[in-house]
Amino acid sequence: AQSVAQPEDQVNVAEGNPLTVKCTYSVSGNPYLFWYVQYPNRGLQFLLKYITGDNLVKGSYGFEAEFNKSQTSFHLKKPSALVSDSALYFCAVRDRNTGRRALTFGSGTRLQVQP
Amino acid sequence: ETGVTQSPTHLIKTRGQQVTLRCSSQSGHNTVSWYQQALGQGPQFIFQYYREEENGRGNFPPRFSGLQFPNYSSELNVNALELDDSALYLCASSLESGGLQETQYFGPGTRLLVL
Numbered sequence: 001a002q003s004v005a006q007p008e009d010q011v012n013v014a015e016g017n018p019l020t021v022k023c024t025y026s027v028s029g030n031p032y033l034f035w036y037v038q039y040p041n042r043g044l045q046f047l048l049k050y051i052t053g054d055n056l057v058k059g060s061y062g063f064e065a066e067f068n069k070s071q072t073s074f075h076l077k078k079p080s081a082l083v084s085d086s087a088l089y090f091c092a093v094r095d096r097n098t099g100r101r102a103l104t105f106g107s108g109t110r111l112q113v114q115p
Numbered sequence: 116e117t118g119v120t121q122s123p124t125h126l127i128k129t130r131g132q133q134v135t136l137r138c139s140s141q142s143g144h145n146t147v148s149w150y151q152q153a154l155g156q157g158p159q160f161i162f163q164y165y166r167e168e169e170n171g172r173g174n175f176p177p178r179f180s181g182l183q184f185p186n187y188s189s190e191l192n193v194n195a196l197e198l199d200d201s202a203l204y205l206c207a208s209s210l211e212s213g214g215l216q217e218t219q220y221f222g223p224g225t226r227l228l229v230l
Contacts, residue, residue, distance in 0.1 A: 045117075046221075092157075102148070102171060104160070105159075107157050108156070
């Protein structure tokens with residue numbers, strides 16, 4: 001079975017500081033990994049994904065994520081946080097070996113950026 | 116915006132009733148996936164439709180059913196509503212080619228309240 005863990009319910013960071021939102025995953029084969037962001041009363045918005053190749057993936061709005069196979073992690077990062085980055089962030093995984101169609105999501109991490 | 120639309124935006128039903136939610140996929144996409152997001156949780160996969168056939172199902176009872184139409188739009192039907200069905204229902208469209216690396220793009224969701 002595939003699963004995702006987001007160990008922090010909330011992350012607080014000051015505007016202009018770097019941010020990290022943590023994600024670890026468990027799959028039986030090799031993963032496809034995704035990050036989505038959800039603003040209040042909105043659906044999920046795609047940020048970036050890891051398929052293969054370079055372990056550092058760059059996405060929308062200055063976000064990037066680092067895939068670490070040995071630690072089974074896919075942490076989301078941004079060098080300089082903005083107040084407008086405050087939202088709910090979800091990590092998701094698909095196991096490319098099982099053929100399972102579903103995205104499995106973590107429970108989400110609320111990012112609060114203080115001015 | 117993703118181009119995925121859902122209707123209605125909000126809905127209130129009573130226990131035991133039936134509900135139909137609708138989703139129009141992004142232009143060029145052939146696959147629709149449905150997710151249930153309970154308050155404070157990550158989305159949970161309900162099922163996926165590809166070329167008008169169910170193409171994977173999560174751990175939801177048979178009273179959750181769906182359809183996909185020739186134009187790739189989709190419906191989610193829930194019979195015999197229960198209080199625990201209160202949630203945000205998200206539709207995601209994608210262009211699936213069998214590799215599982217495809218990105219799912221989400222609509223804004225339908226918020227269902229069961230009283």
